Amino acid sequence: MDINYFKSLIIILFFTQSVCSQTNIPSIYIKTINGKSINSKSTLNLDGLTVYSFWATWCIPCINELDAIHNEFEKWEEANIKLVAVSTDDSRTKRRVKPLINGKNWKFEIVLDENQKFKRALNISGVPHTIVVKESEIIYRKIGYKPGDESDLYDFLLKSSKKLIN
Amino acid sequence: MKQKIHLLLILLAFLNCSFTNSQLLKNLTSSYESFSAYYLDDTKTGDFNYNNRFRSNNYLNIKSNIAKNWNLELQIESYAPNALLNYSPNLKDTGISTFKFQYTNEKIDLTIGNFYQQFGSGMILRFWEDRNLGINNSIRGLNANYRINDQINITALYGAQKKGFKYSKGYVLGIDTEIDVSKIFKNNSTLILGLSYVGRNDNKTTGTTYKNTTNLYSARLDFSSSSYYSNIEIISKSKDPIMQFEKFSDNFVKKGSAFLFNTGFIKNGFGIDVTFRRLENMSIYSERDAFGNTFNESIINYLPALTKQHDYSLTNIYTYQSQPNVSFVDPELIKVGETGLQLDLYYFLKKKSYLGGKYGTNLSLNASLWNNIDGDFDFNNKNYKTNFFGSGEKYFSEISLEIRKKWSPKVDNIILFVNQFYNKKYIEEKFGEINSKILVIETTYKLNKNKSLKLDLQNMSTKDDTKNWLAVGLEYNLNSDLSLYVSDMYNYGNTIKERKIHYYNFGASYNKGINRYTINYGRQRGGLICYGGICRYVPESNGLSFGVITSFF
Numbered sequence: 001m002d003i004n005y006f007k008s009l010i011i012i013l014f015f016t017q018s019v020c021s022q023t024n025i026p027s028i029y030i031k032t033i034n035g036k037s038i039n040s041k042s043t044l045n046l047d048g049l050t051v052y053s054f055w056a057t058w059c060i061p062c063i064n065e066l067d068a069i070h071n072e073f074e075k076w077e078e079a080n081i082k083l084v085a086v087s088t089d090d091s092r093t094k095r096r097v098k099p100l101i102n103g104k105n106w107k108f109e110i111v112l113d114e115n116q117k118f119k120r121a122l123n124i125s126g127v128p129h130t131i132v133v134k135e136s137e138i139i140y141r142k143i144g145y146k147p148g149d150e151s152d153l154y155d156f157l158l159k160s161s162k163k164l165i166n
Numbered sequence: 167m168k169q170k171i172h173l174l175l176i177l178l179a180f181l182n183c184s185f186t187n188s189q190l191l192k193n194l195t196s197s198y199e200s201f202s203a204y205y206l207d208d209t210k211t212g213d214f215n216y217n218n219r220f221r222s223n224n225y226l227n228i229k230s231n232i233a234k235n236w237n238l239e240l241q242i243e244s245y246a247p248n249a250l251l252n253y254s255p256n257l258k259d260t261g262i263s264t265f266k267f268q269y270t271n272e273k274i275d276l277t278i279g280n281f282y283q284q285f286g287s288g289m290i291l292r293f294w295e296d297r298n299l300g301i302n303n304s305i306r307g308l309n310a311n312y313r314i315n316d317q318i319n320i321t322a323l324y325g326a327q328k329k330g331f332k333y334s335k336g337y338v339l340g341i342d343t344e345i346d347v348s349k350i351f352k353n354n355s356t357l358i359l360g361l362s363y364v365g366r367n368d369n370k371t372t373g374t375t376y377k378n379t380t381n382l383y384s385a386r387l388d389f390s391s392s393s394y395y396s397n398i399e400i401i402s403k404s405k406d407p408i409m410q411f412e413k414f415s416d417n418f419v420k421k422g423s424a425f426l427f428n429t430g431f432i433k434n435g436f437g438i439d440v441t442f443r444r445l446e447n448m449s450i451y452s453e454r455d456a457f458g459n460t461f462n463e464s465i466i467n468y469l470p471a472l473t474k475q476h477d478y479s480l481t482n483i484y485t486y487q488s489q490p491n492v493s494f495v496d497p498e499l500i501k502v503g504e505t506g507l508q509l510d511l512y513y514f515l516k517k518k519s520y521l522g523g524k525y526g527t528n529l530s531l532n533a534s535l536w537n538n539i540d541g542d543f544d545f546n547n548k549n550y551k552t553n554f555f556g557s558g559e560k561y562f563s564e565i566s567l568e569i570r571k572k573w574s575p576k577v578d579n580i581i582l583f584v585n586q587f588y589n590k591k592y593i594e595e596k597f598g599e600i601n602s603k604i605l606v607i608e609t610t611y612k613l614n615k616n617k618s619l620k621l622d623l624q625n626m627s628t629k630d631d632t633k634n635w636l637a638v639g640l641e642y643n644l645n646s647d648l649s650l651y652v653s654d655m656y657n658y659g660n661t662i663k664e665r666k667i668h669y670y671n672f673g674a675s676y677n678k679g680i681n682r683y684t685i686n687y688g689r690q691r692g693g694l695i696c697y698g699g700i701c702r703y704v705p706e707s708n709g710l711s712f713g714v715i716t717s718f719f
Contacts, residue, residue: 023195034354034356034391035390036346036348036356037344058477060477060580090288090468091289091292091470092470092472092475093475095428095430095439095510096439096510098395098430098439099510100512102433102435102512103435103513103514104514114284115282115283115292117282120282120295121229123195123717124717125197125199125297125715142677142679142680143677143680143681144675144677144682146616146618146643147616147618147643148612148615148617148618148646149616151615152616
């Protein structure tokens with residue numbers, strides 16, 4: 001296949017993206033922190049907002065992001081925002097998840113996506129990656145984390161959640 | 167191939183123009199990732215001695231939910247004019263890399279085409295993709311998963327394994343059953359039992375003392391309660407010939423085995439986790455002659471190094487790689503696998519306590535020790551007998567202590583100390599042993615809401631190999647989108663004057679929503695590049711590199 005075809009394919013996708021910007025959370029089997037299989041859709045907060053934060057125990061910016069959210073989590077709960085932290089650790093580092101959350105005292109839901117099926121289904125290439133879902137539709141995505149991003153995210157969530165109430 | 171692409175382009179254009187409200191288009195998502203480099207000659211590390219200075223790896227993935235329960239996925243990859251340095255030669259030109267057609271409902275998941283899969287911890291079977299390492303060992307064939315009820319889940323798969331744009335000559339058959347027996351507990355504890363079978367058929371390498379099909383059986387048990395967890399996994403591999411100096415012999419045929427035990431306890435900010443693993447002659451490839459290839463191709467199972475996964479450049483110079491194989495290089499260098507353990511301790515010093523300070527302090531300690539398996543080795547007759555307990559020569563050991571401390575709303579620190587032993591003779595089948603000590607101090611200073619500075623200082627002190635190293639990194643986040651960095655690694659202790667090289671890098675990254683663009687100029691240290699316990703060798707190089715990551719959703 002010629003490289004030009006590859007380029008044209010990407011250009012076509014660029015132009016079609018505006019038309020196809022509605023996507024729901026895919027139905028994938030992931031695991032709870034205790035190893036039980038659950039469907040990704042069962043983690044949705046159906047009458048409010050759900051934030052999926054893809055992370056890993058070895059990813060320092062991911063942990064910084066979750067720590068920053070943890071410090072303001074009461075505000076999130078008051079606004080009926082659910083946070084699901086999806087660990088993409090594979091069998092090499094998966095065993096660090098439980099002790100790590102215990103030490104951090106994080107109160108949000110943690111799920112395991114060990115062979116990254118959920119991550120792949122959402123076209124996520126690296127962590128941290130944040131996805132905001134309203135009812136069951138994706139309304140926002142972001143790659144990466146820098147200090148301060150958590151307050152921008154919270155402002156966005158608050159705005160979207162007000163729209164939801166109205 | 168060209169015709170196929172024509173058809174694809176027409177199909178996409180057609181969908182774009184006519185079916186804007188169709189299910190296919192409405193649920194079309196895609197992602198694009200590109201890593202390119204322009205390599206330059208370097209006065210210190212040498213000239214660029216390969217063809218094509220410009221090299222590029224590109225991945226385009228398209229998914230569509232074509233109808234209720236039906237999904238299509240296609241991945242096109244392009245390595246033009248060449249793949250980045252030290253990617254497999256099977257990755258060349260542009261073509262369809264993976265394709266799948268999937269039916270799913272609450273009970274059934276049926277895939278025809280390429281799929282990824284994992285049984286248990288992956289020690290018996292794992293198919294996955296890691297673009298940094300050039301790994302995509304998906305299977306092209308059939309994958310069927312049936313959830314009988316909430317307790318029982320069965321998976322069966324069959325197919326040939328992807329190898330660049332080609333496929334393995336051998337075939338893989340896998341069956342896995344997972345049974346959730348947590349109902350026996352009255353509390354929230356879980357107990358999950360797993361049984362797997364994997365068969366690899368390779369008709370290309372045949373012999374009189376072994377069969378074309380190699381069989382692997384595994385059993386695992388996973389227990390978890392609110393503060394305690396434990397799991398065990400045992401694998402047995404049938405007789406398989408051992409490759410020595412790129413040849414198989416009818417007289418050197420051995421069974422393999424794996425044993426993994428992990429347990430942990432967590433309570434009130436304290437956590438302990440211990441893992442013991444023993445691997446004997448355990449690697450398995452979809453075709454026998456792929457054994458030991460440096461591109462991680464045709465791997466059926468996942469046997470990562472169980473050591474701390476480090477983030478800093480100096481902590482990744484002497485990275486342990488697991489040693490699951492039999493190797494009779496000379497009478498003084500015989501390996502039949504590895505045995506060892508890893509311990510993690512975590513402790514959170516509470517906020518407002520004497521040692522915790524205003525914000526609390528996180529402490530984590532990691533220790534690991536890996537050795538050869540103990541046994542009687544007969545080098546001349548190519549034979550051995552192993553003992554389950556006991557251990558042979560030390561491959562690797564490491565103790566590291568990490569302290570994460572926030573001092574004020576503006577300043578926090580990470581301090582890491584590592585004491586390492588790396589047996590280069592056994593791990594890399596080269597010469598020497600390295601004892602080293604590494605200290606890392608990272609400071610983040612928040613200037614205002616979105617602006618921050620991060621500085622890391624690293625030092626490695628060792629009397630062995632290339633001696634002492636120093637590294638510095640500075641990152642400046644201008645706002646939530648743009649960040650600039652500069653870093654340098656310097657082998658100041660090297661006794662050879664010409665090898666006292668600065669591996670400097672500087673660049674920028676720009677993130678906006680789901681788009682990420684990166685640019686870097688600098689010198690790459692040759693050696694192992696490791697992600698998730700798997701490593702790839704890269705040569706020293708100098709150049710300008712760019713990256714693009716984006717999704718259309």
